[in-house]
Amino acid sequence: MAVASDSRVASRALMRIEGAGRVFRMGEVEVPALVDADMSINAGEFVVILGPSGSGKSTLLNLIGGTDRATCGHVWHGDSDLAGMSDGELTEYRRTVVGFVFQFYNLIPTLTAYENVQVATELVANALNPTEALAMVGLGERADHFPAQLSGGEQQRVAIARALAKRPALLLADEPTGALDLPMARNVLAILQRSNREQGLTIVLITHNPAIAGIADRVIRLVSGRVAEKRVNEKPLAAADVAW
Amino acid sequence: MRALHRKLIRDLLGSAGTLVSVIAIIAIGTGSFIGLGSAQRILEASQQAYYRDYRFADFWVDVKKAPLSAVERIAEYPEISALHSRVVFDVILDLEGEVRPLTGRLISTPDQGFDHTINGICLVRGSGFSDDRNEEVILSEAFAAAHGLNIGERITLILNRKRQSFVIVGTAVSPEYVYMVRGVGDLVPDAEHFGILYVKDRYARDVLDFKDSCNQIVGRVARGGQVDVDTLLDRISRDLAPYGVIETTPRKRQASHRFLSDEITGLGVSATIMPAIFLGVAALILNILMLRLAQRQRTNIGTLKALGYSDRRLMAHFLGFGVVVGVLGGVAGMGLGVGLAYAMIGVYRTFFQFPEFLTRAQPDLLLIGMVISVVFAVFGAARGVREVLRLQPAEAMRQKPPERGGTIVLERLPWFWRMLGFRTQMAMRSVFRNRTRSVTAIVATALATAITFMALAMYDSFLYLVDYQFDMVAHSDVDIGMRDEASMPALYESRALPGVDEAEPVLGVRCDLQHGAQSRRMTVTGLSTEHRLTTPRDASGEAIQIPDEGLVLSRKLAELLDARVGDVIELTPVRGRRETRNVHVASIVKSFLGIDCYADLHYLSRIVGESLAVNSIQLAVDPVQSAALFREIKELPNAQGLSVRADAKHNIEKTLVETSVFSIGLMVIFAGVISFGSTLNNALVEIGDRIREISTLRVLGYRPGQVAGILFRQSAVTFLVGLLLAFPLGYGMVKLVAAAYDSELYRMPVIIRPVTVVLTAVLAVGFLLVAQWIVYRQIAKLDWRAGVQVKE
Incomplete structure (x- = not known):
């Protein structure tokens, strides 16, 4: 285990975060959720951001995903700074670059699995076919089911299919196994790991569960809104070997 | 079909219950626009073609x-x-x-x-x-x-x-x-x-x-x-x-021509005001519905934004609700409007004699109606969605922070607040915290009740008008007009007719009245000194005696001549010596039909410069002998016209009842839809928002009626405020209508019988109770076991 050298990765960095911070205003009080974050996400990397509840990891993910804006610092995607983008540019960024997977799946309850994926594929020109995307997560047979008719693990796989279908450069997963039991969680992690290894998809996964950090190429640990540790896993675990 | 379109359709079907009330209100708004507008055009086209041909x-x-x-x-x-x-x-x-x-x-x-x-x-x-x-x-x-x-x-x-x-x-x-x-x-x-x-x-x-x-x-x-x-x-x-x-x-x-033209103008005014009220309320309700729908779909909206959907596209998606509601309301409104136009023309057929009514379809009105309907609905929907769309996707995906939990103003009166009990306290908090919703409920109740009140009060006005003119001012049973002026002996002859208790002479003289720049040619009515069969009344309703000299003007005539008591008017009879005389205005009386000018019979004769003459006679008769009296009148060589007060009064009352049943009925139904729709809609939105709270109370052992009671208290609070506002608002509407119809032809007295106030309140409570009954059914049917597990 060694501390990653930033100079080594800078050349193939997909995202660079420099001094990024986010302050929430609650009435009169200002709450800093993320302070002076610096890091890079390299193309093809599987990064796990680890931290307890309230450590600022979701905030960081939102800044990287362009669903929120930093109050200070920079979030670079290539040469573009997300902090300086208009709403329209951010929308375009989310549309073409990022795929999201959420803890509670965030499927639209009135749409079937197929249609939930279709919601994403309709947005981009070179998207996967929804059937194909659902087959990738092993749900080809359940395409016509509504979210309420699927288990938690199945719903999360639909959400992954929805994210993958857009062929994003970067997949952001916010506690994707947080609501699942171990077998289901392994299943979901395996799909993510496969996408990373076979298709070279860059993945940033946030979790409070240290057990999951084992599958990452690199782990960034947050404590109280600050980066506390960055480490490289020389031998990442296979998803099937994750246990807690 | 695009996935978002499917979502739209399913969301619409999912909230069909609440949307029906909005669609109904829009349909009435659009229907009244199309119906009244078509009736106006049909009447106007029929008039123009008839006048031309x-x-x-x-x-x-x-x-x-x-x-x-x-x-x-x-x-x-x-x-x-x-x-x-x-x-x-x-x-x-x-x-x-x-x-x-x-x-x-x-x-x-x-x-x-x-x-x-x-x-x-x-x-x-x-x-x-x-x-x-x-x-x-x-x-x-x-x-x-x-x-x-x-x-x-x-x-x-x-x-x-x-x-x-x-x-x-x-x-x-x-x-x-x-x-x-x-x-x-x-x-x-x-x-x-x-x-x-x-x-x-x-x-x-x-x-x-x-x-x-x-x-x-x-x-x-x-x-x-x-x-x-x-x-x-x-x-x-x-x-x-x-x-x-x-x-x-x-x-x-x-x-x-005046009656017909006034009706056409009045229709035009109604065709603007009525739809504006209904569509305005519909937009307010839709605004609430959409705000709630958008809030409930906060996470969906956040997710879609995170996926890369632009605000514009999501706005368009949610506006789809407005468009669908508007189109459905518009289509229903077209049907209602065409039906209303036919029904109104049906009523007009009994009043207006045309060779034919040019009942053409009015495609442009239908189209405009549809456009207005969609615009109002989309406007209502847009306001509701905007707030949620403004959020950053990350924020939208977080659950909405809990409602402001601070104390409400009533809690500053602890002794009063403690008296309320927890269920009323819950209701009051809800009323105060959901301000937009409460204000909409109040506005809808106030407008709906005011419309009912106005419709019923107009009936009161007409009843009073008829009573006033036919019982308080006129007391003669039979008036006989004479072709040629007769001298006083004719009066004595008339006293000898069968069943005649009293007979009073009347002399009507066409005169020019001039005051400053204002002038009027009209009949000055000369009444005998001891007149008892015609008693003009002043503004306070007291019968006045016609003075020996000077003129008594009705208020409208005084307005037309811009004359006040004591002013001097130039009076020129249009017959006899036609000498212009300066006469003073002795008093001003209240009258609702036509315009009146009274003078003493002897004084008027002197002005005309003739010896005493009469050209009509008013009789008070014994009804038992009326057949004999009528037989004799038919033989009177000099009789030219006859009017029987009871017949005239009966005719007006009959006509008023017939038309009022139609117009009041329609107004009350329309108002009921607003009131009922708004109450029901608010309560259903409330159930949706508080499903967990309601379910929890059910788990604790509260019966559906007790839970519904909390929502009822909440509706009752906004209802009572709305009701209190409705009466001054309705009174204002009656005043406005009275001002709009104030013409030489007739004026509407602003008279409200206590029974009208009671009936209005009873109807309003009725609409509230029907809506609450449906709310109760909903709560009874609610799957509270699932409700407690709803994820926040």
Whole structure:
């Protein structure tokens, strides 16, 4: 285990975060959720951001995903700074670059699995076919089911299919196994790991569960809104070997 | 189909229950726009076509007797395109089987081509005059129909003191009597007691001693130039002065035309106000619905934004709700509007006599209605969604922070607050925290109740008007008009008629009244010094005595002349010596029909410069002997017209009841939809928002009724506030309507009976209770076991 050298990765960095911070205003009080974050996400990397509840990891993910804006610092995607983008540019960024997977799946309850994926594929020109995307997560047979008719693990796989279908450069997963039991969680992690290894998809996964950090190429640990540790896993675990 | 479209359809179906009430309110708004607008256009087009095809006159000149040579000189005025002279008299009609003598207006008409003359008549039945005999009559269709008179039957007229039998050769309608009233001062047509009788021109002139002369000229002005009819009439008056000009009437003051035109104008106003109210409320309710839908779909919206959907696209998606609701409301409104237009034309058929109603479809109105409907719905939807769309996706995906939990204003009164009990406290907190929702509920209740109140109060107004005019001012049972002025002995003769308890003389003199720049030609009514059968009343309702000198004006006339008590008015009788006298205004009285000017009979005679004369007699009679009295009146050679107070009152009341049932019923139903729809909608939104709270109470052992009670308390609070606001608002609406209808024809008293207040409140509570019953059913049906597990 060694501390990653930033100079080594800078050349193939997909995202660079420099001094990024986010302050929430609650009435009169200002709450800093993320302070002076610096890091890079390299193309093809599987990064796990680890931290307890309230450590600022979701905030960081939102800044990287362009669903929120930093109050200070920079979030670079290539040469573009997300902090300086208009709403329209951010929308375009989310549309073409990022795929999201959420803890509670965030499927639209009135749409079937197929249609939930279709919601994403309709947005981009070179998207996967929804059937194909659902087959990738092993749900080809359940395409016509509504979210309420699927288990938690199945719903999360639909959400992954929805994210993958857009062929994003970067997949952001916010506690994707947080609501699942171990077998289901392994299943979901395996799909993510496969996408990373076979298709070279860059993945940033946030979790409070240290057990999951084992599958990452690199782990960034947050404590109280600050980066506390960055480490490289020389031998990442296979998803099937994750246990807690 | 795109996935978002599918979502739209499923979301719509999912909230169908709440959307129905919005769609219904939009449908009423659009329907009233289309219905009232179509009725207005149909009425206006029918009027214009009728006036054009049958050459409705631009002016009328009544003279005592003018030679045709004088008329021919006037016909040469360049401003006049056509002129027609005729003989017009009110006569007594004696119908077989009819105890009462009836009043008819005899109009001399060319034997041939009567449909081509000015104020041409349009035959409805029969073939018109023949060459066989002189004693032929064409009756106004409504009168013939009211009495079941058929072609070939005979009627008896008293013409120039002689009874004369006529054969009915046709029935007809005429643009002059679309609204068949005797003149200004009549409120509703009375086809049973008043008919128009068209008789052959030459014959009428012969028998009425008008050979080579006439007593009425009707004319049309040249269309090209801008002809000022008032100026033209002044000139004609001067030229015909030697022949005794009694009255000049430009079209704008002709009674039938005014009633019809006022109705068309009124429809136009209603077609703007009604839809605005309904669509405004619908937009408010839709706003709440959409805000709630958007809030419930916060996470969806955040997710879609995170996926890369732009605000514009999501806005379009949510506006889809507005569009669908607007289109559905618009389509329902079209159906309702067309139905309403037909129903209104049905009612108008009983009032307005047209050869045909031009009931064309109004595609542009339908289209505009649809556009308005969609615009209001989309506007309502947009306001609701905007707030959620403004959020950053990350924020939107987080659950909405808990509602503000601070204390509400009522809690500052602890003793009062503690008195309420926790269920009322919950309801009050909800009312105060959901301000937009509460304000909408209050506005909807206030508007709906105010509309009901206004509809019922207008009925009160008309009832009061009828009571006032026919019981408080007029007390005579029978009024007899005389063809020629009679001297006082005629009065004594009338006292000898069977069953007559009292008889009072009346002298009506056409006079010009001038005050400053304002002037009016009208009949000044001379009442006997001891007048008891006509008692004009002042503003406070006290009967006043006509003073020995000076004039008593009705408020409207005083307004028209811009005169106050004590002002001096120039009075010039249009007959006799025509000397202008300065007379003062002695008092001003309250009157709701026409315009009135009273003076003492002796004083008026002196002004005219004649010895005491009368031209009508008012009788108070013993009803038991009325048949005998009517028999005698039919034989009176000098009688020209007759009116029976009870008949006139009954006719107005009957007409009012018939039309009020339609219009009040419609207004109350419409108001009910607003009130019911808004209450129900708010409660259903509340159930959706508080499903967990409601479920928890059910788990704790509360019965559905007790839970519904909390929501009911909440509705009751906004309802009561709305109800309290409704009465002043409704009163304001009544005042506005009264101001809008304040004309020479009639005024609406602003009178509200206590029963109207009670009935309004009862109806409003009824709508509330029906809505609450549905809410109760919803709560009883609610799956509370699933409800407690709802994820926050």
